[in-house]
Each structure stands twice: as C-alpha cells, then as structure tokens.
Amino acid sequence: xxxxxxxxxxxxxxxxxxxxxxxxxxxxxxxxxxxxxxxxxxxxxxxxxxxxxxxxxxxxx
Numbered sequence: 089x090x091x092x093x094x095x096x097x098x099x100x101x102x103x104x105x106x107x108x109x110x111x112x113x114x115x116x117x118x119x120x121x122x123x124x125x126x127x128x129x130x131x132x133x134x135x136x137x138x139x140x141x142x143x144x145x146x147x148x149x
Contacts, residue, residue: 104137104147 099107111133115126139145
C-alpha cells in the first residue's frame with residue numbers, strides 16, 4: 089500500500105488524541121466493517137495512546 093508520505097507525516101505530527109479521533113472517523117467510514125472489529129481497533133488505539141501518555145511506550149515517527 090503506497091500512501092502519500094506528506095499526508096502521513098502531517099497526521100503523525102497531530103497530538104495523539106487527535107490521531108485517535110481521526111482513526112475512529114476513518115474506521116467508521118468503512119461500510120462493511122463489523123462493529124465488533126471496529127470497536128476492537130478503537131480499543132487498541134486508545135490503549136496505545138494511554139501507554140504513550142503513561143510512559144509505557146514511545147511514539148516512533
């Protein structure tokens with residue numbers, strides 16, 4: 089998958105909470121996504137954000 093590097097770089101500069109909101113919006117835009125799977129991804133994104141905030145993980149850009 090080849091994504092626009094400029095777009096990715098811009099998104100990675102956003103605060104973590106805004107990236108989570110964007111991820112949720114993107115996941116919600118997928119019509120065929122099952123709710124359980126979508127919620128699992130949201131939970132995973134939230135857990136990763138929490139780990140960064142608590143110092144248990146670091147962001148890699």
